[in-house]
Amino acid sequence: MMPVEQMPQLIEALASIAEILGRLGVPGLVALVLAGPAAVLIMILVLDYLRTRHSDIRDARHRADMERMFYEYRKDMDARNSETLALVEQHRADTQAILRDLGEKHAQVTQYYRDNVEVVKGYQRMTTDFCDVVVNNTRALERIANMSEVNMFCPMAREAATGRK
Known part of the structure; x- marks a missing residue:
């Protein structure tokens, strides 16, 4: 509630508002309401x-921030792609070098096997020849053993065995 002392001021304010509204008239009031x-x-x-x-x-x-970020992303991806391509190319070169080296070593090992085959063939020929030598030596020793057993070349042995000279 308002105090009683302020009532005359309120009535005076309402009177001035009524005077203004009266001067505006009906069209002014409609315009004020609208x-x-x-x-x-x-x-x-x-x-x-x-x-x-x-x-x-x-x-x-x-949009500008997104375009800038996309541009930086593409630039970063292009840099990474270049690095990746360089690494792949280096790996390819290293792999080719390894394969070349492996091929050379394989060729050497293959040659070692071929050389070993030749050594074995030579050894087989040598053992065949050696076998002939052993057989011939054995026969010669058998003949010598046989001769020594039946020593008919020595006159004393012949005379002892057969009784004749």
Whole structure:
């Protein structure tokens, strides 16, 4: 509630408002009544325009940031792709060098096997010849043993065995 001392001031304010409304008349009052919602509608439209403008500016900044990030990402990916391609190329060269070296070593091992086959063939010929030598030596020793057993070349042995000279 209002205190009683302020009542005359309130009545005076209401009287001045009534005088202004009287001067406006009916068309002024209608215009004043319609001006309130129109002002609210105009304010809503202005605020919507400002919000849209702010949103467009924010979207443009966001788009620019995204394009910059995409550009940096592509640049980084291109750099990584170049590094990866360089590493793959280096790996390919290393692998080819390893395969060449492996091929040379394989050729050497293959040659070692061929040489060993020749050595074995030579050894087989040598053992065959040696076998002939052993057989001939054995026969010669058998003949010598046989001769020594029946020693008929020595005159004393012949005379002892047969009784004749």
